[in-house]
Amino acid sequence: MRIVKLSLAIAVPTALTVWLCYTFWYAYQPEEVQLQGQIEAEHYSISSKVAGRVDEVLVRKGDMVEKGQLIFTIHSPEVEARLKQAMAGRETAAAMAQKADKGAREQEIETARDQWQQAKAKLELMEKTYRRINTLFNEGVVPEQQRDETYAKLQSARFDVDSAFQMFQMAEEGTRQEEKLAAAGNVRKAEGAVAEVEAYAADTRITSWHRGEVAQVFLRSGELAPQGFPVVTIIDMDDAWAVFHVREDRLSEFEKGQEFEVVIPALGQDSHTFRVDHIAVMGDFATWRATTADSGFDMRSFEVEARPVSPLSGLRAGMSVLIQ
Numbered sequence: 001m002r003i004v005k006l007s008l009a010i011a012v013p014t015a016l017t018v019w020l021c022y023t024f025w026y027a028y029q030p031e032e033v034q035l036q037g038q039i040e041a042e043h044y045s046i047s048s049k050v051a052g053r054v055d056e057v058l059v060r061k062g063d064m065v066e067k068g069q070l071i072f073t074i075h076s077p078e079v080e081a082r083l084k085q086a087m088a089g090r091e092t093a094a095a096m097a098q099k100a101d102k103g104a105r106e107q108e109i110e111t112a113r114d115q116w117q118q119a120k121a122k123l124e125l126m127e128k129t130y131r132r133i134n135t136l137f138n139e140g141v142v143p144e145q146q147r148d149e150t151y152a153k154l155q156s157a158r159f160d161v162d163s164a165f166q167m168f169q170m171a172e173e174g175t176r177q178e179e180k181l182a183a184a185g186n187v188r189k190a191e192g193a194v195a196e197v198e199a200y201a202a203d204t205r206i207t208s209w210h211r212g213e214v215a216q217v218f219l220r221s222g223e224l225a226p227q228g229f230p231v232v233t234i235i236d237m238d239d240a241w242a243v244f245h246v247r248e249d250r251l252s253e254f255e256k257g258q259e260f261e262v263v264i265p266a267l268g269q270d271s272h273t274f275r276v277d278h279i280a281v282m283g284d285f286a287t288w289r290a291t292t293a294d295s296g297f298d299m300r301s302f303e304v305e306a307r308p309v310s311p312l313s314g315l316r317a318g319m320s321v322l323i324q
Helices: 002-027 077-102 106-138 144-173 177-202 248-253
Strands: 035-046 052-057 070-075 205-207 212-217 232-247 259-263 271-279 284-289 299-308 320-323
Touching: 035 212, 077 177, 106 144, 232 248, 232 320, 248 299
Parallel strands: none
Antiparallel strands: 035 232, 035 320, 052 070, 070 205, 212 232, 232 299, 259 271, 259 320, 271 299, 284 299
8 A cells, every 4th residue: 555655656746747848848839830722723715706696605514625616606797798798809809810811802902903003094194184285385375374283183193193003012912910910919918808707707616725614604695795705714624723822931841843732621631742833933912911029021922833743533623722
């Protein structure tokens, strides 16, 4: 009995001493900090370059879409009308270029030849008339005014012959090379206009450029869609990451390429490995701590992005991510 009392007398103070030491040690340990972030994913807005009325939306929220899949169509009578105008302009330009290549028709050449011959005949008549009038003037029969008028008509007939001959030569030689090049340029310009409108017409059938899940459908069939307005948005959960706002006094704990364990409550209490992918080059005050006596300055925060090392099933945008 005496031994038991002695043992208790020794054990109780010893246990009390150990408990007090542990309490003091635990009290001075740094407080565990939990850092919370959230999952974000790449968003894509699907819109059209063409303003018009939504004809049909072929997807719903939650649908998985593949790259190249038709998402919605636009009805735009204005684009159809512009396409018809552009095609008509192309046909006109092609016809003008063909005419320039072929040159004048045989009938046009013969007409120019006949006009030249007619001018030559008038010139011969005027030359004879002038000689007669000049003879009569020398004999004093006609006044000088009449001779001068006849001479002026003779000069005019000579100019008519030169002009008719040049017109005949132009018809015979055909279109100049510069005019042919200009006509060919007009054809290319018209083809470019058609290609431009066809591109707009093709953009009335909008396909997805990415794979993902439909997040929102903003417009329905029959509603007007302005140019560039997002009709459908999709989220690519294969391109997801976690975003944290880390206070600058803890930023040294995160380096690019560093791996760490996180818990995503929505996926259970199992830990998952993430790797730091990006650290913002500029801080802000989104998460901050006011000046205190121990710090002496306001704390800025920096955005840190981390991506999962391996794909996570069931991951959704907006889920909370916790770091101890």
